[in-house]
């Protein structure tokens with residue numbers, strides 16, 4: 001990795017191109033500070049460049065990344081965590097990176113995600129989403145507490161004309177950073193249909209029986225809701241509504257050849273900043289109350305409810321164990337607290353730790369996914385049950401999505417409260433942890449509330 005310090009786009013590009021001493025094209029990454037711009041305006045403007053867009057935000061931290069186009073993609077099927085990491089490291093070794101700022105999330109980044117289960121054949125629904133797909137965007141906006149950063153990533157070789165390339169970049173950047181105060185209101189729903197709800201409840205019953213027979217301790221089962229909208233969904237409007245309504249969440253969108261996977265998940269899988277590691281145990285669910293006192297009562301009951309506590313405890317003990325290999329100073333409180341969201345509340349236990357030398361975020365997420373919040377306990381048996389009985393292709397639902405930078409910082413969330421949008425249609429997904437005393441109807445109702453964050457921003 002070669003770092004260069006000149007200021008002007010032209011001269012930085014020229015310097016970078018000058019570094020290229022063989023015939024191969026290289027990825028040049030240049031980051032500059034820019035004036036404040038609404039991340040969603042940047043996202044909307046990118047439509048004019050007709051490229052796939054990626055949106056990531058941590059609403060609790062006021063942190064945003066918007067990626068436009070793909071300067072490079074990293075794909076992997078089998079062995080995807082190791083393979084992706086290796087390809088990313090090779091790319092970093094070759095790239096010429098100019099980033100004077102070094103704050104997490106700036107400079108050359110990979111943004112992307114994975115499917116829940118690479119062991120199953122993709123259905124046509126998810127055909128555009130690889131089992132693992134990360135992109136280094138052509139243009140990227142980062143917003144964090146130290147400001148607004150614009151990164152351009154571009155392929156060049158020794159023959160590239162720096163001034164000409166700088167001209168093209170500047171023209172595109174002008175399009176992207178124009179303020180655009182009008183965002184559309186969003187779609188409305190023409191019809192919606194739950195996919196086989198009775199069969200799904202039967203499967204929950206089957207899962208409880210499998211648990212009764214000691215075939216597993218916990219199995220997470222998901223279902224699908226099909227939605228038809230009155231028009232092609234404006235992803236920016238959906239994101240705008242998610243940001244406004246879903247605090248304490250990661251609001252995300254991954255466009256892929258016209259389809260878009262979008263959602264607002266409260267579940268962090270892992271965050272790494274320097275050697276600080278954060279993870280989250282999130283499992284156990286109740287609705288919000290209509291009044292403050294009802295809400296408090298429901299929360300108290302959730303905290304002491306045996307069934308929900310057991311769902312939660314499976315996640316805590318697995319994460320504790322999984323982190324041990326890669327981290328020291330693992331700290332996990334011995335009791336969960338309530339994590340309130342707009343439509344429901346969860347049991348929540350935060351995890352902090354220190355990353356051991358020589359390990360990366362890929363090691364952590366590779367070990368954690370799927371946690372018993374989305375898979376089950378034991379992992380292999382529960383995944384086998386899901387493969388055999390669940391009537392849907394989860395695709396990227398329930399899987400790691402996020403970003404990482406060239407300094408080893410990054411953050412991944414578990415893609416729940418989400419849906420795949422295809423023109424004027426959408427598939428929404430929701431699941432729940434089935435344990436020994438799960439009641440199929442109660443689990444059905446729990447998943448119904450989990451659809452509401454996405455349903456409401458689609459106009460439902």
Ligand SMILES: C=C(O[C@@H]1C=C(C(=O)O)C=C[C@H]1O)C(=O)O
Nearest residue numbers: 283284285373416430431432433
């Ligand atoms: C599987 C989902 O959520 C997970 C299941 C939960 C539960 O069963 O209590 C709670 C939070 C998540 O870990 C989902 O939202 O689709």
Ligand SMILES: [Mg+2]
Nearest residue numbers: 284285432433
């Ligand atoms: Mg549950």
